[in-house]
Amino acid sequence: MMVEDAPKTRGVFALWANDELVYLGHAAGGAVTIHSRLFEELAKLAPDDPKRATHYSWEVCASPAERERQLTEQLAYVDRTELKKGNEA
Numbered sequence: 478m479m480v481e482d483a484p485k486t487r488g489v490f491a492l493w494a495n496d497e498l499v500y501l502g503h504a505a506g507g508a509v510t511i512h513s514r515l516f517e518e519l520a521k522l523a524p525d526d527p528k529r530a531t532h533y534s535w536e537v538c539a540s541p542a543e544r545e546r547q548l549t550e551q552l553a554y555v556d557r558t559e560l561k562k563g564n565e566a
Contacts, residue, residue, distance in 0.1 A: 480519065480533075483512040488537040489544045490515055492530035499528045501548060503541035511535045 483490075487506030492499050504514040515533055522529050538544045
C-alpha cells in the first residue's frame with residue numbers, strides 16, 4: 478500500500494478492508510503525522526490477517542482528537558440506526 482503520499486501533518490485517518498472500516502485513528506501533529514501513524518498501524522497487521530487494510534483515507538484538521546471523537550460518535554449512530562432498521566424487518 479502506498480503510504481509515501483500520505484500527508485506529513487496532523488489529522489485523522491481510517492484503515493479499510495475493502496468497504497469495512499477496520500481502524501480509525503488520529504495524529505496529533507509535530508513528529509506524529511498522518512504519514513507516521515499510517516506506517517505504525519500498518520506495521521502491526523499480520524500479512525494473513527483477514528482485517529488487513531486494503532486502503533486508507535485521511536482528513537487534515539486542526540483538532541485531530543476531537544475530530545476522531547466526532548467521527549466515532551457518527552459511526553456509532555449509523556450502527557444503531559442500521560440495527561433498528563434490521564429489527565424492523
